[in-house]
Each structure stands twice: as C-alpha cells, then as structure tokens.
Amino acid sequence: MRAVVTVTGKDKKGIIAKVSSFLAERGVNVEDISQTLLQEYFAMIMLVDISDIKTELSVLAKECEKLGEEIGMSIRLQHEAIFNAMHNI
Amino acid sequence: MFNQFDVLETIDMIEREHLDIRTITMGISLLPCIAGSAEKTAKNVYDTVCKKAENIVEVADRLAGEYGIPIVNKRVSVTPVSLICAPFPEKAVLIGRALDRAANELGIDFLGGYSALVHKGTADYEKIFLDSIPELLASTTRVCSSVNIGSSKSGINMDAVKQMGEIVKRTAELTAAQDGLGCAKLVVFANAVEDNPFMAGAFHGVGESGTVINVGVSGPGVVKHALENIPDANLNEAAEMIKRTAFKITRAGQLIAKEAAKRLNAEFGIVDLSLAPTPVMGDSVAHILEELGLECVGGHGTTAALAMLNDAVKKGGVMASSHVGGLSGAFIPVSEDIGMIHAAGKGLLNIDKLEAMTAVCSVGLDMIAIPGKTPATTISAIIADEAAIGMINNKTTAVRVIPVPGKDVGDSVEFGGLLGRAPIMPVNTTDSSRFILRGGRIPAPIHSNKN
Structure with missing residues (x-):
C-alpha cells in the first residue's frame, strides 16, 4: 500500500531531514522523492510505502498535518488511490 | 503512474x-419496518436507521483523512414515509419524529424521505400524509420532505399541485419565526429520481435494494478555475475543458463511493456529479457562467451557457463512473450561490x-424567496409550470420556494450556513387560481x- 506525501511552503533548511526522519519513526518507507523550487516556494512530493505503519492511515495523515504546523509548512499524506483515480484511466 | x-x-x-465530496448518502429501505401500529412502526424505523447507518459518520471522517479530500455531509435517505405509514396516515408525524431522533443520534446532517409519490393520483392515505408535512417540518430539524406530483409517463396530478401550494404556504407560516425556513426542507418534484443523494429531495426509491451508498460530488470552483486558464478559447474548447474537469472530479467520487459502500x-x-454551489466565494455556478463571458448571470445568453455547462458536466461524469445517477448536472439554488445572490439583489x-x-x-426553481403574501394558488401555478417543463422535456424539475412571512420585494x-441568503424576488401578481382550482390531471x- 502506498501513499503520497506533499510538503509545500516557503523554503527553509532541513525540511527533507525532518520529514523523512518523522516518517521513518512511524514505519513509513520513502520510495521516491522529487522536489521543485519556484522562487522561494518549495514543493516536495514523496511516494511512500505504508504497509508497515503503526497507526491508522487517517491518524498518520493528521500527525503529518500537525508536523507541518510545527515547522511552518503544509504537509499532506494521502492514499495514492486518489491520484490514480483522478489522473489515470 | 501520476x-x-x-x-x-x-x-x-x-x-x-x-x-x-459534497455528501455520502446512505439509502435505507424501511419497508420491513411496517408493523401493526404506528408506535411499533416508529420504533422499528428508529432502530433500523440507527443500526444500518451507525458507522456512517465515522467511516466518512476516516475516508476524508486517508484520501485527503473533505467529505462535507453525511446523510440518510429512506423509503417514502407515505408508504410506511399507509395503514395509519394520521400518525405519520410519529414516524417523521422517530427519523429526526435517529438523525440526531447518528450525528448526520439531514435525513430525506418524508415523501410521497403522487404523480398519477393521490390515495386517501396520501392526502392525509401530505397534510402532515408542515407540522413535521416545523417540529423537527433534520428531516427533509419531497413530493413527486408529475412525470413524463403519467402527466401532472393537478389536485396534488393544488394541495402542495397550500402545504408550502402552511409550512412557511408554521416556521414564520425563522423566516419560513421549513420550506427549505420541502421540494415538489416532477420526474423525481430514486437515487438522488442531495437534499432536500433525497429519498430511497422502492426499486432500490436494502441499503445503498450514493455519493454526491461537487466542484464549481474547480470548473471555474479550469476555464480561467483558457480565457480566449472558443466554446468547443471550453466544453471540452469542462468535460475533462468533470471527469477528474467524478473519479474522486467513484473512489470514495466504492470504498464507503464496502x-x-x-x-x-x-455517483451524482452535480455542480452544487455554496454561499462562499469561489464556489459559485453563476461565476462559471460569467467566466464563460456573461457580464452577469440572468442576462441574455445565460440559458445557452448553462445548457452547455450542464451537458459537458454530464458527459465528463458518465465517462468517469460505472454508475452515474441522481441529478448529475448543475444546480442553481439562488440563496446558496454568491453569484446568484448578487444578480438577484441587483434585479438582474x-x-x-x-x-x-x-x-x-x-433541477428547478431552487431556494427562491418570494413575498409572504403570494397566494397558495400562485405557488401551485409556479409548481405546475415547472412540472410541465419536466414532463415535456423528460427531465427532473423541482420547486423549492420560500414565501417568507411578513416580507416583500x-x-x-x-437562512444561515449552507442555505445562504436571498433577496425576496417578485412573482407575477396576476391571478391563476381558476386554472389551479380546476383540478384533475394534465394528461401525459x-x-x-413509447411502448
């Protein structure tokens, strides 16, 4: 089972490190990562494996949102099915 | 891969x-609840709804978290109550109140189905049932009512049309303290559909199975934004863009619907893909029409723009889901759409x-506030006109007007919340009563x- 984590906001130091260690602690394995920087606007998209997560997916999504608030970024974790449904036939 | x-x-x-996702609506058949007395039936109804829908709020909230898409409303629709209380119609309100208690207990937003299907004729028990609607709507908060008074196949039951004009008036009077809010929970249909997830017109048709999940998806803002990106496109390209956007939105709905049902x-x-506006900025159907090039919704060209929008939405939706149903198209509830409110306020x-x-x-004439002094027969005539459009064009039409007591043009x-606000709109003041009082049935x- 996979999910997509998106991190957006104003670029600052150590975002990738913070987010990936947070995810690792919760049993999430990062499979792919891409990032873009548009002027000061930072957007990172991670494809992650959530087969071994320790909580329910909706709870993990909430925790990600909270981490985002703490570090001043917007962090979303969503089941990959929503993107597959909307963008693949 | 995306x-x-x-x-x-x-x-x-x-x-x-x-x-x-505007709504996850669980349709529940109440036919097995009918018992020897109204009291026992009411108890069965309460128990059945509470049991079948006990997890709807929790499941919807969890799905919203997992997929990261808001699920705004959780609702239940039931078998038309006029059928459930046919042996004891004078006690219909007991069943309506049991439904309201169940809705409160479950924490859902609305429950639809205090309804009757009288498109060909009104049985004695249905006449009594219809008369109970104003009292029920005035004494409950979450139950919605709808009545089907005509269809393309059977014509228009003008006796029921006459009665419904009076019922709309009476409902407004009984809820006068809240500006006739009861009427916002009452829809008069022609060609009502049995699987509509949207309120106030949702009910669970008798042709449906025992428990069904219907999902309504919305997204006027998404369509408007897509059109903003192609300001100079011709209308072929605009229609294509609407279709593609509708496709994506409906796919999200299909995913949630299947998962919720499981x-x-x-x-x-x-899945019902209906562009359903809310009174917040950026969620307006009127603004889509204006983005297509109209100075203001209501001007010449509005009908053509809306026809194109409605059709393109349907085409995108049909491709995206294995079962598209409900109303699927564009809604135009005046008080719930910031662009419509603006245009109505300016008299345009x-x-x-x-x-x-x-x-x-x-849909039809939806969430329109009219002068409180409008006679019941004029409201009946408004209903008859809408039903005629539906009957002749083989489509659903509806009337949800609010004759606001003590207020005038x-x-x-x-109304607050999703129901929004509205200027009182003038209606034609000539007398239609002789036409309405004739009664009878307009033939199909x-x-x-076609047989």
Missing part, C-alpha cells in the same frame, strides 16, 4: 478551489429567467407513448 503536476493539481483543487456493508449505488436575475434556465439544467432573508404527453 506525475508531480497531477499531484499538485489535485491538491490545488482541494485546497483552493473547494473540491469536495466499509458500510452496503451496495454501491451511484428574475424568476422568469430562472424558469427558462431550469429547462436546460438538472425589497426585503431580504438570511404524446411522446410518452
């Missing part, structure tokens, strides 16, 4: 353009233009004879 652009597009749709132990019914959108618009979109009314049109 790419980075796709991911960010979905997130933009949700965060900035108000894409949401987790709630119900059948997947349909009137009831006659709205009536024309209902010939080409998926120039005043406005605030010639093109209904």
Whole structure:
C-alpha cells in the first residue's frame, strides 16, 4: 500500500531531514522523492510505502498535518488511490 | 503512474478551489419496518436507521483523512414515509419524529424521505400524509420532505399541485419565526429520481435494494478555475475543458463511493456529479457562467451557457463512473450561490429567467424567496409550470420556494450556513387560481407513448 506525501511552503533548511526522519519513526518507507523550487516556494512530493505503519492511515495523515504546523509548512499524506483515480484511466 | 503536476493539481483543487465530496448518502429501505401500529412502526424505523447507518459518520471522517479530500455531509435517505405509514396516515408525524431522533443520534446532517409519490393520483392515505408535512417540518430539524406530483409517463396530478401550494404556504407560516425556513426542507418534484443523494429531495426509491451508498460530488470552483486558464478559447474548447474537469472530479467520487459502500456493508449505488454551489466565494455556478463571458448571470445568453455547462458536466461524469445517477448536472439554488445572490439583489436575475434556465439544467426553481403574501394558488401555478417543463422535456424539475412571512420585494432573508441568503424576488401578481382550482390531471404527453 502506498501513499503520497506533499510538503509545500516557503523554503527553509532541513525540511527533507525532518520529514523523512518523522516518517521513518512511524514505519513509513520513502520510495521516491522529487522536489521543485519556484522562487522561494518549495514543493516536495514523496511516494511512500505504508504497509508497515503503526497507526491508522487517517491518524498518520493528521500527525503529518500537525508536523507541518510545527515547522511552518503544509504537509499532506494521502492514499495514492486518489491520484490514480483522478489522473489515470 | 501520476506525475508531480497531477499531484499538485489535485491538491490545488482541494485546497483552493473547494473540491469536495459534497455528501455520502446512505439509502435505507424501511419497508420491513411496517408493523401493526404506528408506535411499533416508529420504533422499528428508529432502530433500523440507527443500526444500518451507525458507522456512517465515522467511516466518512476516516475516508476524508486517508484520501485527503473533505467529505462535507453525511446523510440518510429512506423509503417514502407515505408508504410506511399507509395503514395509519394520521400518525405519520410519529414516524417523521422517530427519523429526526435517529438523525440526531447518528450525528448526520439531514435525513430525506418524508415523501410521497403522487404523480398519477393521490390515495386517501396520501392526502392525509401530505397534510402532515408542515407540522413535521416545523417540529423537527433534520428531516427533509419531497413530493413527486408529475412525470413524463403519467402527466401532472393537478389536485396534488393544488394541495402542495397550500402545504408550502402552511409550512412557511408554521416556521414564520425563522423566516419560513421549513420550506427549505420541502421540494415538489416532477420526474423525481430514486437515487438522488442531495437534499432536500433525497429519498430511497422502492426499486432500490436494502441499503445503498450514493455519493454526491461537487466542484464549481474547480470548473471555474479550469476555464480561467483558457480565457480566449472558443466554446468547443471550453466544453471540452469542462468535460475533462468533470471527469477528474467524478473519479474522486467513484473512489470514495466504492470504498464507503464496502466499509458500510452496503451496495454501491451511484455517483451524482452535480455542480452544487455554496454561499462562499469561489464556489459559485453563476461565476462559471460569467467566466464563460456573461457580464452577469440572468442576462441574455445565460440559458445557452448553462445548457452547455450542464451537458459537458454530464458527459465528463458518465465517462468517469460505472454508475452515474441522481441529478448529475448543475444546480442553481439562488440563496446558496454568491453569484446568484448578487444578480438577484441587483434585479438582474428574475424568476422568469430562472424558469427558462431550469429547462436546460438538472433541477428547478431552487431556494427562491418570494413575498409572504403570494397566494397558495400562485405557488401551485409556479409548481405546475415547472412540472410541465419536466414532463415535456423528460427531465427532473423541482420547486423549492420560500414565501417568507411578513416580507416583500425589497426585503431580504438570511437562512444561515449552507442555505445562504436571498433577496425576496417578485412573482407575477396576476391571478391563476381558476386554472389551479380546476383540478384533475394534465394528461401525459404524446411522446410518452413509447411502448
């Protein structure tokens, strides 16, 4: 089972490190990562494996949102099915 | 596999353009609840609804968390109550109140189905049932009522049309303290559909199975945003863009509907893709029409623009889901759409233009506040006109007007929340009573004879 984590906001130091260690602690394995920087606007998209997560997916999504608030970024974790449904036939 | 652009597009749709799952509606058959007395039936109804829908709120909230898409409303629709209380129609209100208690207990937003299907004729027990609607709507908060008074196949039951004019008036009077709010929970249909997930017109048709999940998806803001990106496109290209956007939105709905049905132990019914506005900025159907090039909704060209929008939405939706149903198209509830409120306030959108618009979109005259002094027969005549449009054009039409007690043209009314606000709209003041009081049935049109 996979999910997509998106991190957006104003670029600052150590975002990738913070987010990936947070995810690792919760049993999430990062499979792919891409990032873009548009002027000061930072957007990172991670494809992650959530087969071994320790909580329910909706709870993990909430925790990600909270981490985002703490570090001043917007962090979303969503089941990959929503993107597959909307963008693949 | 999706790419980075796709991911960010979905997130933009949700965060900035108000894409949401407007409702997960569980349809529940109440036919097994009928017992020897109204009291026992009411108890069965309460127990059945509480049991079948016990997890709907929890499951919806969890799905919203997992997929990162808001699910705004959780609702239940039931078998038309007029059938459930047929042996004891004078006690119909008991069953309506049991439904309201169940809705409160479950924490759902609305429960639809205090309804009757009288499109060909009104049985004695249905006459009594219809008369109970105003009292029920005035004494409950979450129960919605709908009545089907005509169809393309059977014509228009003008005796029921006459009665419904009186019932709308009476409902407004009994809820006068809240500016006639009861009428916002009452819809008069022609060609009502049995699987509509949207309120106030949802009910669970008798042709449906025991427990069904129907999902309504919305997203006027997403469509408007997509059109903003192609300001100089011709209308072929605009229609294509609407279709593609509708496709994506409906796919999200299909995913949630299937998953919700599985987790709630119900059948997947349909996805209804309806552009349903809310009174917040950026969630308006009127603004889509204006983006297409109209200075203001209500002006000449509005009907053509709406026809194109409604059709393109349907085409995108049909491709995206295995079962599209409900109303699927564009809604034009005046008080719930910031662009419509604005146009009505300036006098640029009137009831006659709205009536024309209902010939080409998926619903009818919806959430329109009219003067409280409007006679019941005039309301009946408004209903008859809408039903005629539906009957002849083989489409659903509906009337949800609010004759606001003590208010007149120039005043406005605030319903609050999703129901929004509306200026009182003038209606034609000539007398239609002799036509309405004739009663009887308008025969079905010639093109209904297809057998």
